[in-house]
Amino acid sequence: TMKTRLIKISYLIFLVATVLVSCSDDELSSEEQFNLDVALIDEYISVNNLQNVKTTPSGLRYISNSIGNGEFHAQGEYAVVHYEGKRTDGTIFDTSLDGDPFTFQVATGSVIAGFDEGVRNINIEASGTIIIPSYLGYGSGGSGSIKANEVLVFDIEVLSEMQILLLDLEKMDEYLSTSSLSNILDTQSGILYEITTAGAGDNVKTGDDVSINYKGYLLNGVVFDQNTTGTFDYTVGTDGLIEGWVEAVSLLNKGAKGTFVIPSTLCYGRTGFNTIPPNTVLIFDIEIIDIK
Numbered sequence: 025t026m027k028t029r030l031i032k033i034s035y036l037i038f039l040v041a042t043v044l045v046s047c048s049d050d051e052l053s054s055e056e057q058f059n060l061d062v063a064l065i066d067e068y069i070s071v072n073n074l075q076n077v078k079t080t081p082s083g084l085r086y087i088s089n090s091i092g093n094g095e096f097h098a099q100g101e102y103a104v105v106h107y108e109g110k111r112t113d114g115t116i117f118d119t120s121l122d123g124d125p126f127t128f129q130v131a132t133g134s135v136i137a138g139f140d141e142g143v144r145n146i147n148i149e150a151s152g153t154i155i156i157p158s159y160l161g162y163g164s165g166g167s168g169s170i171k172a173n174e175v176l177v178f179d180i181e182v183l184s185e186m187q188i189l190l191l192d193l194e195k196m197d198e199y200l201s202t203s204s205l206s207n208i209l210d211t212q213s214g215i216l217y218e219i220t221t222a223g224a225g226d227n228v229k230t231g232d233d234v235s236i237n238y239k240g241y242l243l244n245g246v247v248f249d250q251n252t253t254g255t256f257d258y259t260v261g262t263d264g265l266i267e268g269w270v271e272a273v274s275l276l277n278k279g280a281k282g283t284f285v286i287p288s289t290l291c292y293g294r295t296g297f298n299t300i301p302p303n304t305v306l307i308f309d310i311e312i313i314d315i316k
Contacts, residue, residue, distance in 0.1 A: 051164075052173075054159065057158065057159065057164075057173055058083065058157060058159060060173075061083070061157035061158050061159075061173070061175050062083065062157070064112060064175050065085055065112075065155050065157065065175055067112075068112045068155065068175070068177070069085070069155070074087060074153070075087070076088075077155075078145075080141060080145065082137075082138075082141060082160060083157045083160070084138055084141050084142060084145075084154060084155070084156060084157070084160060085154070085155040086142050086145050086146065086152055086153065086154045086155070087152055087153045087154075088145075088146055088147065088150055088151075088152045089150070089151045089152050089153070090147075090149075090150045090151050090152075091147060091150060092146070092147025092148055092149040092150030092182070093147060093148050093149045093150075093184060094147060095147065095148045096144060096145070096146075096147060096148065097130045097143060097144055097148065097182070098130065098131075099130055099131035099132070100129065100130065100131065100132065101129070101130050102127055102128070102129050102130070102293075102294035102295055102302070103127070103128060103129075103130050103143050103182060103294075104125045104126070104127050104182075104183040104188055104294055104302070104303060105120070105125055105126050105127075105128075105143055105180050105181065105182055105183065106120050106121060106125045106126070106180065106181045106183065107119065107120050107121075107126060107139075107178050107179065107180045107181075108120075108121055108178065108179045108180075109176060109177070109178050110176075110177050110178075110179075111174060111175075111176065111177070112175050112177060117169055117170060124303060125183055125188075125191070125303065127294050127296075127302035127303060128140075130143065130144060131144070136156070136160065136161050136162065137160045138154065138156030138157070138160030138161050138176065139154070139156065139178060141154075141160065142154030142156065142178060142180065143180065143182060146180060146182050147182065148182050148183075148184050149182065149183070149184045149187065150181070150182060151179070151180065151181040151182075152179075152180055152182075153177065153178070153179050153180070154177070154178045154180065155175065155176075155177050156175065156176045156177070156178070157175060158172075158173040158174055158175055158176075161174065161175070161176045162174065162176075185289055188288065188289055188294075188303060189214055189287050189289050191303075192214070192287035192288050192289065192303070192305050193214060193287065195243060195305050196216055196285045196287065196305055199243050199285065199305075199307075200216060200285065205218045205283060206218070207219075211271060211275075213267075213268075213271060213287075213290060214286075214287045214289070214290065215268060215271060215272060215284055215285065215286050215287070215290065216284075216285045217272065217275065217282055217283060217284040217285065218282060218283050219275075219276070219280060219281070219282045220281045220282055220283060221279070221280060221281035221282075221311075222279075222280060223276060223277040223278050223279035223280030223281075223312060224277060224278055224279055225277050225278050225315070226277060226315075227274055227275065227276060227277045228260055228273050228274050228276055228277065228312065228315060229260065229274065230260050230261035231259065231260060231261060232259070232260045232315050232316065233257070233258075233259050233260075233315070233316040234257070234258065234259075234260060234273065234312060234313075234314065234315050234316075235255040235256070235257050235312075235313040235314040235315075236251070236255055236256045236257075236258075236273070236310060236311065236312060236313060237251055237255060237256070237310075237311040237313060238250060238251060238256060238308055238309060238310045238311070239308070239309045240306055240307070240308050241306075241307050242300075242304065242305075242306065242307070243305055243307065248298075248299055248300060248306075255313050255314075260273065260274075266286075266290065266291050266292065267290045267291075268284070268286035268287070268290030268291050268306070269286075269308065271290070272284040272286065272308060272310060273310060273312070276310060276312045277312060277315070278312050278313075278314060278315045279312065280311070280312050281309070281310065281311040281312075282309075282310055283307065283308070283309050283310075284307065284308045284310065285305065285306075285307050286305065286306050286307070286308065287305055288302075288303045288304050288305055288306075291304065291305070291306045292304065292306075
């Protein structure tokens with residue numbers, strides 16, 4: 025009831041005041057701050073009527089809202105996550121929901137410890153909530169708008185390859201809806217393309233020596249690579265090129281030109297490469313000059 029909640033809140037205020045008075049001349053010890061965080065977290069869980077809350081040995085609390093695919097991210101893997109970060113009063117301080125998901129390498133210290141641990145406890149393809157004591161967040165230093173010793177709450181969704189592909193396809197459809205391309209074809213893997221100039225003879229196959237003109241660019245039109253001094257020559261199948269490029273070239277024959285919009289899962293994926301961010305859809309204009 026509201027009365028019960030008010031009593032609980034009053035007790036929490038009393039607890040905070042007691043701790044602050046007892047440490048009026050000194051900062052709280054790590055143990056005292058942790059106990060204060062635990063009391064605040066317990067209150068947050070009670071007031072919001074959260075169920076099936078689990079606690080890790082570090083003191084992190086988490087709730088899995090769905091089952092997912094049964095797999096968890098291991099150390100060194102790249103996790104792709106949509107998230108909304110908020111304070112215990114419900115104020116949102118950060119979110120990925122208005123843009124691309126967030127990518128980070130798990131258990132490498134690249135994000136705050138509580139977020140990392142929380143993601144590792146939520147199944148891939150599942151959503152959940154993680155509640156982070158301050159020492160697993162930004163601690164006594166805070167960060168930006170986050171004050172010192174703030175407990176943080178994150179609602180997260182841990183994305184699978186298929187979910188990332190679906191997000192890519194949405195971006196690709198949006199791009200094509202405003203492009204000059206009209207006779208769009210698709211492959212089973214998710215590549216969308218148009219043959220802009222027909223060629224002749226057999227399509228490129230493994231073992232062929234090919235000479236190619238190409239330009240690679242992002243959905244916003246920024247060019248990240250192209251051949252500028254002669255053709256790009258290589259032997260198909262021995263090149264170590266990205267999967268999407270290999271498939272695109274195999275759809276062309278000598279003299280053919282095409283534009284290929286390739287999902288990130290067939291490009292540089294979760295890691296990105298050089299100036300190409302993680303989970304980036306790439307576009308290639310490709311012309312087959314010669315096949316030997």
